[in-house]
Amino acid sequence: MTTNTHFVKAIYFLSVLMTNSTSFAQTVTTLNQQDTGYRGIWYSNEPSNDEFVYKYSGGLATYPANHYPFSVYSKKVNKTFFCYGGADPGGNTLYHMISYFDHSTGQVPRPTIVLDKETDNAHDNPVMNIDKEGYIWLFSTANGTLSPSYVHKSKRPYDISEFEQVFADKIEHGEAVKMDNFSYLQSWYQPKKGFINLFTHYQTGVIPDQPDKPRRTIGFMTSRDGEHYSSWKDIAAIEEGHYQTSAQSGKILGTSFNFHPYRKEGNGLNFRTNLYYLQTADFGKSWTNAKGQKIEIPLRTSQNEALVKDYQTEGLLVYINDLEYDGQDRPVILYLTTKGYEAGPENGPRDWFTARFTGEDWEILPVTSSDNNYDMGSLYIDEQGIWRIIGPTASGPQKFNTGGEMVLWTSMDQGKTWSSKQLTQKSRYNHSYARKPVHVNEEFYAFWADGHGREKSVSNLYFCDREGNVYLLPAKMEGQFAKPELISAHDDK
DSSP states (O other): OOHHHHHHHHHHHHHHHTSOTTSOOOOOOEEEEEOSSOOBOEEEEEEOSSTTOEEEEEEOTTOOTTSBOSEEEETTTTEEEEEEEEEOTTSOSEEEEEEEEETTTTBEEOOEEEEEOSSOOGGGOEEEEEOTTOOEEEEEOBSSSSSOOEEEEESSTTOOSOEEEEOOEEEETTEEEEOOOOEEEEEEEETTTEEEEEEEEEEOSOSTTOTTSOEEEEEEEEESSSSBOOOOEEEEOOTTBOOEEEEEETTEEEEEEEEOOOOSSSOGGGGOEEEEEEEESSTTSOEEOTTOOEEOSSBOSSSSTTEEEOOGGGTOEEEEEEEEEOTTSOEEEEEEEESOSSSSGGGOOEEEEEEEEOSSSEEEEEEEEESOTTOOOEEEEOTTOOEEEEEEEEOOSSTTSSOBEEEEEEESSTTSSOEEEEOOOSOSSEEEEEEOOBTOBTTBOEEEEEEOSSSOOOOOEEEEOTTOOEEEOOSSOSSSEEOOEEEEOOOOO
């Protein structure tokens, strides 16, 4: 590092120290340590004081649905790189971990601990991306405004051994300021333009009569180099906010989202409802609905031209799992509906649906049902037009808690009919949050973790191939490399 670079960094740190208490010093110990194996974070949210113990809980190393991507396949080096929320041996702190599966050797290396996030909150799980030169980017999210966010970049292309902190900034009121707090990040990359990242920021003083209650406002930002970002631009700011889930197909970037209705008592997020969709084909300069009608953002009312289906009038909650595009670049949304936010049979069934834009309107069709609101799965549409879903739709050992047994669903007719194949059986813990890699390779098709649904436990990490063969990543490694263990064979070739 040059003397001039040291001087610039010193000036940056001084500016941080001079800011008010609502901003964070963007300093963190970058560990760059090899771990001895693969361990996921266990996390719980909102005690329920009943037999189900929590609103949701379990092995949440690849949580939530609003973080993406956790994995990216690179054809150049024939590896699927993946990150996850790891844990120390006691499961008491969240490590931001990164590793890869080598498709040439069938092995994984010891994972790298990039940093200790100093929390056990799985909302702080990392996401990743890879730029056109092969550098790996790790985005360390926050959950609200009470903790910092970080950005790291690998020192060498396609190399997980060493990362350095990137001191990112954004434009605010025409000036560059440090960017040290963002939530629910979804990172997308276009080689000719750079990063377009969707995210959530928390705003207070905007909910009527409740100035201290934060609104979850969804937006996006762009960056050519990953370090210097545009101003934040809001996509939607309806009542108490939103959760969004996005996808990219070529130049098209789309986002599906719900909204949190205003509630004088309690949190609107527990009453999330409605289904919306917006897309951009010009890197965020303009936005349209699926029909191509131009939409001015941010959206501010619940009845608008981005609305796919009004579930609020039906009294149903909406949990969005995934978004994908078909061969004509038309969006398909995977989501579930439920009668209430609490765990247990009273709010069931949790019905899974696909909403497909036909070119004229949205076709909404049922898939299956499961037993928890947070039973998250991923949707795939291949070049032959075959649809697949991998998710925990079969009840697991902790029935009605988050996750269950993983199932592969297949449709040959755009979601009209489905066949299924159960991938895991007689598990000790519930499996949850099956995640789809970017540029997915059939040998590393979905990535997830397990964990006890009602009490703190160890959490193992798994992946499966397109046929449904399930592999366990090694919790303890003796050497530098190891082959994942095949624990469930479903090869129908």
